[in-house]
Amino acid sequence: MSLPLLPDRDCGGCVECCRYIPLDLPELAKPTGQLCHYCVDGSGCAVHAIRPQTCRVWFCLWRAVELSEDWRPDHSGVIIRPDGVERGEITLYVVRPSEFLASEDFFVTVAQWIAEGIQIALSVPGPEGFYPVRSIITDWLRPAIEEGDMADFVERLLAALDKLHEGPFQPDGVTARYAVA
Structure with a gap:
């Protein structure tokens, strides 16, 4: 799914999707968690003009939703995945813990x-080389949100992250292949 992007908002030096999103295409395959061979860390795609269609249309929701600069994945440690939006779901892919998770x-x-x-x-x-794990946590967070208790919210969020880090993680089976020409 491709959402309309906000004008004047670009990835800048953020390359988190180039690192954490798995790809298994005929012309480009990279395991989950491995920085794409064509990506220059902190700069972007070295084959941007001829990148695969998947890379041309996949953007995190920070590019499509009015959110502060703090939400940019390389600042927040959170990739807001667009898959699931059409079902009324937002996935917060926490690639690294940050103080942002405890922010107002x-x-x-x-x-x-x-x-x-x-x-x-x-x-x-x-x-x-392993897929991420995912869980719907709406009902787990709801009591803290209804009480307006940010400290309880953060405690619940961190507990959920700890539980998710236990796995189980499934191998993605992707062997790196770079043939973009």
Whole structure:
């Protein structure tokens, strides 16, 4: 699914999707958690003009939804995955813990999404070459949100992240292949 992007918002030096999103295409395959061979860390795609169609149309929701600069994945440690939006779900793929998870901006935004009836999923990466694990946590977060208790929200969020880090992680079976020409 490709969403309309916000004008004047680009990835900049963020390459988190180039690292954490698995690809298994005829011309490009990379295991989960491995930086794409064509990606220059902190800069972007070295084959941008001829990159595969999948790379041309996949963007995190930070590029499509009015969110602060703090939400940019390389700043927040959170990739907001677009898959599931059409079903009323948002997946917060926490690729690394950061102070942002305990920020008022994060709390207020997630609370607003839940109030709008959006299901919130949390996801964490596994070891390189393994798919991430994911779980819907809306009902787990709801009591803290309804009470407006940010400390309880953060405690619940961190507990959910700890549980997810236990796995089980499934191998992605992807062998790196780079043939973009």
